[in-house]
Amino acid sequence: MKKIILILMVVAQYCVNAQVAIGGNFVSTKNIVKVQDGTKGVILPFSNTYTGFPKYNNASPDQFNDYPNLVGGLIYNKADDQYYKYDGYAWNPARQIQGIYQPKGSRLGLSSGITIPCISFGIGFCFAGTTPTYLAPDDKSQVLVDNLGLKSTGNVSVKQNGIYDVGVSLGFTGGSFGAQIGVTEFKLTLQVKYTASSDWETVVSKTNYSIVFIVDTQGNKTSSFSHTIFLPAGAELRVVPSISSTSISGGALSAYGTDSNSISSYIAARLIKAF
Amino acid sequence: MNIYSAQVNFTNIPNPDSNANGNDQVMMYITNTNEAAGVKGFGLPAVNAEVDLPYTGVNAPGSRIEVLRGLLLFVKSTGEVMVFDGLVWSKAFEIESDNISRFQLNAVSTTTGTALLPINSLIDKPNFLADPLKLKTNVPTTGADLNRLYVRQTGLYRINVNLNFTGAAGSFSNRLGASLYVNDVKRFQLLEETVNFDGTNRKINLDFSVYAVQGQYITLESISEVSGTTTYNVTNNSYVTVEKVL
Numbered sequence: 001m002k003k004i005i006l007i008l009m010v011v012a013q014y015c016v017n018a019q020v021a022i023g024g025n026f027v028s029t030k031n032i033v034k035v036q037d038g039t040k041g042v043i044l045p046f047s048n049t050y051t052g053f054p055k056y057n058n059a060s061p062d063q064f065n066d067y068p069n070l071v072g073g074l075i076y077n078k079a080d081d082q083y084y085k086y087d088g089y090a091w092n093p094a095r096q097i098q099g100i101y102q103p104k105g106s107r108l109g110l111s112s113g114i115t116i117p118c119i120s121f122g123i124g125f126c127f128a129g130t131t132p133t134y135l136a137p138d139d140k141s142q143v144l145v146d147n148l149g150l151k152s153t154g155n156v157s158v159k160q161n162g163i164y165d166v167g168v169s170l171g172f173t174g175g176s177f178g179a180q181i182g183v184t185e186f187k188l189t190l191q192v193k194y195t196a197s198s199d200w201e202t203v204v205s206k207t208n209y210s211i212v213f214i215v216d217t218q219g220n221k222t223s224s225f226s227h228t229i230f231l232p233a234g235a236e237l238r239v240v241p242s243i244s245s246t247s248i249s250g251g252a253l254s255a256y257g258t259d260s261n262s263i264s265s266y267i268a269a270r271l272i273k274a275f
Numbered sequence: 276m277n278i279y280s281a282q283v284n285f286t287n288i289p290n291p292d293s294n295a296n297g298n299d300q301v302m303m304y305i306t307n308t309n310e311a312a313g314v315k316g317f318g319l320p321a322v323n324a325e326v327d328l329p330y331t332g333v334n335a336p337g338s339r340i341e342v343l344r345g346l347l348l349f350v351k352s353t354g355e356v357m358v359f360d361g362l363v364w365s366k367a368f369e370i371e372s373d374n375i376s377r378f379q380l381n382a383v384s385t386t387t388g389t390a391l392l393p394i395n396s397l398i399d400k401p402n403f404l405a406d407p408l409k410l411k412t413n414v415p416t417t418g419a420d421l422n423r424l425y426v427r428q429t430g431l432y433r434i435n436v437n438l439n440f441t442g443a444a445g446s447f448s449n450r451l452g453a454s455l456y457v458n459d460v461k462r463f464q465l466l467e468e469t470v471n472f473d474g475t476n477r478k479i480n481l482d483f484s485v486y487a488v489q490g491q492y493i494t495l496e497s498i499s500e501v502s503g504t505t506t507y508n509v510t511n512n513s514y515v516t517v518e519k520v521l
Binding site: 019020023028029030031032033034035036037038039040041042043044045046050051054055061062063067069070073076078079080081082083090091092093094095096097099100102105106107143145165167168169185206207208222223224225226227262263264266268270 | 285300301302305306315316317318319320321322327328329343344345346347348358359360361366367368369373374407408409412413425427428429430431433450462463464465466481482483484485486488489490519520521
């Protein structure tokens with residue numbers, strides 16, 4: 001043990017402001033550490049799986065605690081045979097651009113939800129009078145970033161002409177059609193206002209489908225889709241939720257709400273090609 | 276020289292991990308302390324060309340060399356860092372995102388209206404089947420894992436499901452679709468209007484947007500509209516494409 005301590009002290013002394021060469025006498029002032037060229041490589045620390053990485057925290061939204069001192073860290077993951085790099089927020093595969101630094105993408109969380117009241121004429125319908133607002137503050141630990149600068153005062157609008165992949169997702173909470181057997185559809189509609197003076201136009205409406213039985217009349221459904229669209233600079237985006245049921249309702253109707261959790265509710269855009 | 280449980284510090288910062296309770300998170304620091312005085316790097320060992328990498332060509336191993344998983348070498352002719360997984364070498368880092376994986380599905384039949392989709396892990400790049408996102412890397416090809424895509428990076432994904440349905444002529448539902456599960460919990464069910472283009476075939480092509488966390492797995496399921504056809508086949512002319520958006 002004493003020998004090890006002594007060796008460590010020597011290494012530590014030598015390492016202060018030193019250029020260290022491993023495998024030969026070829027010190028360069030451009031390197032802190034240089035390993036000799038040849039067919040022998042370098043192996044950095046590994047973990048069998050991501051749960052063994054430093055700062056792993058299952059309770060964190062991105063599985064890892066934020067930790068500035070670890071920025072630039074590298075570790076090999078044997079579970080999928082690739083290196084991971086730490087960016088201050090999470091460990092990311094070294095072969096991928098970290099999501100939060102993808103320059104052509106945005107993901108915006110829900111800042112203001114809505115209620116979706118329901119009415120019934122034997123079958124039920126729920127229509128929203130307003131639309132949810134996606135202007136939540138950025139949060140890199142939740143991969144909420146606005147690298148495209150979509151957030152404007154009071155709205156979400158693109159800043160550059162181009163083809164975009166737009167993804168929307170909305171969680172529905174609460175609500176009830178009462179006792180019933182049948183089918184309930186949770187719909188999301190993407191609308192675009194191409195200029196400040198134009199009307200909102202529906203681009204696409206998608207159906208998230210629920211085979212509803214008596215035990216499944218509550219909310220907590222999530223609807224999502226992704227769609228490719230050309231958008232001119234200045235075009236505003238919004239999402240209109242609605243719910244309909246073809247089942248016979250035997251109970252009271254109560255309003256649905258929207259889930260503010262960014263796992264379920266967001267609008268995202270990726271610029272595929274700028275024009 | 277063996278140094279067990281050591282933290283080696285190639286800087287003149289006494290404790291660069293000063294926020295921690297001891298150096299418990301970093302094994303070795305190679306850190307610049309003053310950029311104004313000149314940035315210094317970490318020089319990986321280098322070979323001149325990819326053919327110079329060990330364990331390639333006739334020397335390629337027949338079975339995985341466990342102790343060499345993670346081996347790094349820099350290739351001067353390509354300017355790339357290569358990593359050895361014990362069997363083959365691949366790029367360790369990418370400049371541009373290589374962010375789309377695509378898989379073919381195995382054929383599956385159902386009489387209940389739904390079928391979990393078996394996702395074949397075959398890599399066949401000439402036919403655009405590849406897995407840079409490592410969703411199926413080291414994943415067993417049998418049992419429940421056959422249906423799973425393992426998420427390696429927290430973020431936003433676009434998942435395209437392209438399914439080819441076959442069944443009895445004239446009996447299909449007009450709306451067919453797919454469910455997406457995260458860790459066996461149903462997250463979405465998307466339905467698409469379909470066209471019966473030859474009496475026994477229908478196709479759907481839909482895109483989910485899903486936020487998933489590292490370590491979670493995604494499974495997919497074909498669905499048919501309630502009260503519609505419950506007996507059908509999904510052929511192997513069906514594919515799932517996963518794009519890492521953010």
